[in-house]
Amino acid sequence: MDDFDYARYDRIRPIRWTGEALDLLDQRKLPFETQYMTCRTSDEVAAAIHALAVRGAPAIGIAAAWGVVLAEREIDATDARDAAAKLEPALQRLNAARPTAVNLAWALARMRAALARADHDWRGALEREAQAIDTEDLAANRRMGALGASLIEPGSGVLTHCNTGSLATAGFGTALGVIRAGVAQGRIDKVFAGETRPWLQGARLTVWELQQDGIDATLIADSAASHLLKSGKVQWVVVGADRICANGDTANKIGTYQLAIAARHHGVGFMVVAPSSTVDMATASGDLIEIEERDAAELHAVGGSRTVAEGIDAWNPVFDVTPHDLIDAIVTERGLIRRPDEAAMRAAFGG
Numbered sequence: 001m002d003d004f005d006y007a008r009y010d011r012i013r014p015i016r017w018t019g020e021a022l023d024l025l026d027q028r029k030l031p032f033e034t035q036y037m038t039c040r041t042s043d044e045v046a047a048a049i050h051a052l053a054v055r056g057a058p059a060i061g062i063a064a065a066w067g068v069v070l071a072e073r074e075i076d077a078t079d080a081r082d083a084a085a086k087l088e089p090a091l092q093r094l095n096a097a098r099p100t101a102v103n104l105a106w107a108l109a110r111m112r113a114a115l116a117r118a119d120h121d122w123r124g125a126l127e128r129e130a131q132a133i134d135t136e137d138l139a140a141n142r143r144m145g146a147l148g149a150s151l152i153e154p155g156s157g158v159l160t161h162c163n164t165g166s167l168a169t170a171g172f173g174t175a176l177g178v179i180r181a182g183v184a185q186g187r188i189d190k191v192f193a194g195e196t197r198p199w200l201q202g203a204r205l206t207v208w209e210l211q212q213d214g215i216d217a218t219l220i221a222d223s224a225a226s227h228l229l230k231s232g233k234v235q236w237v238v239v240g241a242d243r244i245c246a247n248g249d250t251a252n253k254i255g256t257y258q259l260a261i262a263a264r265h266h267g268v269g270f271m272v273v274a275p276s277s278t279v280d281m282a283t284a285s286g287d288l289i290e291i292e293e294r295d296a297a298e299l300h301a302v303g304g305s306r307t308v309a310e311g312i313d314a315w316n317p318v319f320d321v322t323p324h325d326l327i328d329a330i331v332t333e334r335g336l337i338r339r340p341d342e343a344a345m346r347a348a349f350g351g
């Protein structure tokens, strides 16, 4: 498929199943500390997802799948049916950890289905399914990297938003995987990363990942994005997704929608990169997506323990929806969808 050295671009593994516990690279501490936290129960995994110790749509689905395996270790059951009933409360608590990324519910549905198919070895069936979800995501990211990069002409500049790299997936990344592939193939000359206030996934995580890879990047303030897109230095905005609806409307990190508006206004391509586990054909359009709102304290924080505007109300939605008609291409591991709409999505994903 492509002949570049993934190992160079892919040494970060945020989620490590030890056989007895789930070790998570605590993304709240990056880039200042590279520290893993150990989850020994499903509720500890749910808490880690809610607190963004592990984050990124595919990554939270993978972590939740391993969380179900930890829940399985906590129960005794006579058979798979008995186990399904006893495990369901833990799966509900995992599902409630965050609302917007469909990958969480998708992974839990896969674990329920594995249990429903299981025979006497239902414990082994759950562990094999969690491993499959993990392994499939890495393979999907590498395929999407090649597919998305093929759209990018040599000599291009790209702008990305939030973090969609190895930290947000099983490895290699979605949009950042396209950027890794595009750099490796000599198609991308310049990478711009938006800081992504308030949680700074761009400034703290994407820049850190690219530094690990030895890929030069330029950090910009979120508010500089339109000015950059006007400059002609960027040919593609390349972003991830948390939920892609049946008509192609896409939920992603807050600030994505305004990038899409500015990109279209300035004739810059807008590419969404996400595995099929992020596609939700059961949700007809973006106005039906629940947008997570997080604690105002995240907006008041300006690094460390210092805060501003305390006592002032703060509205902190952490996702927004880009309408499909502002998207030039959706890249999944199943292929490219150019100018997505309901017909194109149904042709690609059925439903």
Ligand SMILES: CSC[C@H]1O[C@H](OP(=O)(O)O)[C@H](O)[C@@H]1O
Pocket (backbone or CB within 6 Å): 055, 056, 057, 058, 161, 162, 163, 164, 165, 168, 169, 174, 175, 201, 239, 240, 241, 242, 252, 253, 254, 318
């Ligand atoms: C490939 S990650 C997809 C998606 O997840 C991120 O959100 P968060 O950091 O809040 O989990 C961001 O929206 C990424 O684009």
